[in-house]
Amino acid sequence: MGRLDGKVALVTGAARGTGSVMARLFAEEGARVVLADLLDDLGGAVAAEIGPSAHFVHLDVSDEEDWARGVEATVERFGGIDVLVNNAAVLLLAALDQTSREDFLRIVRVNQLGPFLGIRAVLEPMKRRAGGSIVNIASTDGLKGMNGVSAYASSKWGLRGLTKSTAMELGRYGIRVNAICPEAGNPNMSAPFIPGHPDLSEVPHEMMQAILKAPAEARPESRLLDVARMALFLASDESMSCTGADFVVDAGLTAGQVQRGAPSA
Secondary structure, three states, X not given: XXXXXXXXXXXXXXXXXXXXXXXXXXXXXXXXXXEEEOOHHHXXXXXXXXXXXXXXXXXXXXXXXXXXXXXXXXXHHHOOXXXXXXXXXXXXXXXHHHOOHHHHHHHXXXXXXXXXXXXXXXXXXXXXXXXXXXXXXXXXXXXXXXXXXXXXXXXXXXXXHHHHHHHHHHHHXXXXXXXXXXXXXXXXXXXXXXXXXXXXXXXXXXXXXXXXXOOOOOOHHHHHHHHHHHHHHHHOHHHOOOOOOEEEEOOOOOOOOOOOOOOOO
């Protein structure tokens, strides 16, 4: 038996990166999955690769009408919704004085307003199923401060607040709401802001090994799979007592720092 047998999941930002890994893993564990994204060709290809248990919908998470259409399509296709993963996000790397009002609002519309609209959109379908699980993909930038990400960090701190507030409000319907805080779910989100648009896929893998040595066979994509596995746990009935919580997947990077030269085992 799969860990998500009988469940229907809607995953945003599912055309690539962590979202596509989640969609594949959920399907492998028995879920029927609706992949939502703006990237129609990529998202459709991932859904086709997964097979008949998957379906793609075009969805702009900042658009309330798009959410209504996406949820309606999910219910029509698979009969209901048990799991929502708010994974879609955008990043801006810019100094505070180089971040315009429009820049800030663009980030907040996707990263914070999007999950809010998504939670509202799935509320009635989940109530009809007598429960559900909502997983918000936040960030370690929502746990700490860092220069150059004022808009992004604000949106992720806000998403954690939304997670806790909605968990308190929706628990009476059997709906759980949790957040995952990865260090870098899609490292190439940063590439457009760096001259030459380098491939950054190896960076989190190398950076995270500063504290927690990865197995020899681990690859950069293993970090995405770790986040997807945490989402799988939260989507499943294995996490029935988990709600309103932050689950950090960062190989210890926010736990502290390793002082070079200090006594160590």
